[in-house]
Amino acid sequence: MALIDVRNLKKTFPIHGGVLGRKVGEVVAVDDVSFSVEPGETLGLVGESGCGKSTTGRTIMRLYEPTAGEVEFAGKKLFQLKAEELRQVRRDLQMVFQDPFASLNPRQKISTILEEPLIVHGLGDAQERKEQVRELLHVVGMNESHASRYPHQFSGGQRQRIGIARALSTRPKLIIADEPVSALDVSIQSQVLNLMMDLQEQFELTYIFIAHDLSVVKHISDRVGVMYLGRLVELAPRDELYKKPLHPYTEALLSAVPVPDPDAKKERIILSGDVPSPDNPPQGCAFHPRCPHVMDVCRETRPIFDDAGGGHFVACHLHNAKA
């Protein structure tokens, strides 16, 4: 049974304009996104800026109120929970953010930052919490002398370790990590990725790993979903997706990644133009204005996100036609 099941998730943001600040339009940030994640699994979500991957993560956490859709997490329908129930569920559902500089309170000591979730959820007494903080620091490869320092005294990599320790403090089942390594240098990035994989094993964690870097996502994920303009266009087991991408966008995206090997021969598919504006997405398939294989049907009908075999989901008329 899936730990988390996301069904037809939709999130729109209003655009206000004019002198009176009336609503003049809306941005569809996440549009009919469905997926599920099994316990212990890592699901990667990739896509370019503005594709809605971060909004998907934040809406699942109910940091944004959803416009439509449903999320079932460990048997509970998240979007129907009242404030107090939601607070309790959040113990099992934590988040790690991209910017370790912005997501830690600069006025709080590390011990306070790590202890706070425990206090909020009423876990342990003062002595136990102190012991917990010490253990958490060890788990993420730091030591207790760090507990009395402030965030600015740490490097980016160490801050991200603290962010991870905070997420771990309530012993969650699921961690949504939103670009957790994109602000880090390569040598530090690999330290943090290894740490996340070790912790997953140690604490039987389930991850939703959101990132724009296709190589990083490939390294850490069991299954990978590709988003474009608010929609999930493809979702498949990792090797399947990277070896046999079905959606033309996934194909172009993979071919565009520069490979650190001068001997690699590759056919690059250069997409023309930019991603269209999400306040006025194209009719039919959102990718059709840039698609090298566009057909008439793509301009009119939105393709269904469907299983093309073996759990390889794709939303493309090229493959829907075959089925």
Place this chain on the structure above:
Amino acid sequence: MTQPVLEIQHLKLHFFTDKGVVKAVDGLDLTIREGEIVGLVGESGCGKSVTSLAVMGLVPQPPGKIVDGSIRFQGTDLTKASQRELRQIRGKDMAMIFQEPMTSLNPLFTIGNQLIEAVRAHRSCSKAEARELAREMLEKVGIARKGVLDEYPHQLSGGMRQRVMIAMAMILNPRLLIADEPTTALDVTIQAQILELMQRLNEEFGTAILLITHDLGVVAEMCDRIVVMYAGQVVEETDRYRLFRQPRHPYTQGLLLSIPKLDEQKERLYAIPGQVPNPYQMPAGCRFAPRCTQVMDVCRQTVPPLAPVEQGHVSRCFLHQKEESHHGTD
């Protein structure tokens, strides 16, 4: 061999701050020849961007100061050039593009105005001629849409803005283009477009390019030669094939091992232990020694020289120098 366009010799650029001296660039040698694309790679704080700013004469002095070395551009030593001389070279013979195009374009002027200004600052021609040149250049960088000349920077996407920056940099056909993380802020499909454009301009106009980036994938695809920096110093330099096939410096080796790759799947990534040294307290010997897995006693005491390991391949490491002398006695 073709003439060097840019020749940096033993450059030392230090910042004098209240907390102490930061040796941001500490004895850097770098040569770029006509039409060559050279990659300068390294992690944040290694001094790669400061190097480019020093070449352009854009380092704020104080707190920065070039304490030693020379930067020769087509024979002129830029470290001794007056502001007036620098202004004549900058924008005309040597141009730069930055990571964030939005902060390098003036939001209050139209694209056309900014391009025309760039032309007329260096060349006496009418506004109409300059405008025509601007239009042609925009076409060359792939902006065919009419009317862009009359638009403001905020009306363009990130990729378009970077194209405008490239057009502005290339409009007077410079000999050297310095590109500091030109695609880092862009999405990967847009990055592919911009890299292709830069390659095309390099072939078409023979412009030499100094490409500064942290992305090893980008240098592998773009550069003829690659210079790796660590903590203010060059640690390795060679052509791209040798750098990726046979990296010699332990830092370069570690760096290459720590990036996840699309075409292979590893259980665990290699991670270089520790972190970059505090710029106020650089290690006494080799700056990489505290993180190096093959560290020897000598590394902690003496700074290794940048020495050849084979023809066209230099590395700053005592490991090979030991090998060398060993071979010598055989």
